[in-house]
Amino acid sequence: MRRVPHPQAGTEGAVGPVLDELKPDMARVGKALRNGLGNMPSYTAILSEEEIAALARYVAKASGGEK
Numbered sequence: 001m002r003r004v005p006h007p008q009a010g011t012e013g014a015v016g017p018v019l020d021e022l023k024p025d026m027a028r029v030g031k032a033l034r035n036g037l038g039n040m041p042s043y044t045a046i047l048s049e050e051e052i053a054a055l056a057r058y059v060a061k062a063s064g065g066e067k
């Protein structure tokens with residue numbers, strides 16, 4: 001499993017918003033991963049479109065952002 005360096009669902013972190021509180025939906029996670037945002041880097045250089053979609057789905061689901 002790829003390790004996700006972020007205050008992601010179920011964890012506490014020091015950088016970026018706590019995704020459990022933000023509860024982003026898939027589109028929002030995907031946009032952040034593709035374009036980057038503020039201090040967050042874009043992931044298009046190291047993740048395929050398929051991986052970005054899978055990660056966005058996972059984060060949205062795990063954070064409770066998926067309706």
Ligand code: HEM
Nearest residue numbers: 004005006015016017024028029032037038039040041059
């Ligand atoms: C693949 C791993 C990552 C995922 C899934 C992820 C996901 C997200 C999401 C969903 C947001 C909110 C976007 C929005 O508000 O619309 C966000 C924001 C942010 N992330 Fe990440 N992120 C990742 C990696 C990182 C890394 C490595 C860093 C640190 C270098 C980082 C730093 C930030 C920061 C600083 C924000 C706030 C940006 C702003 O509002 O200006 N993220 N991230």
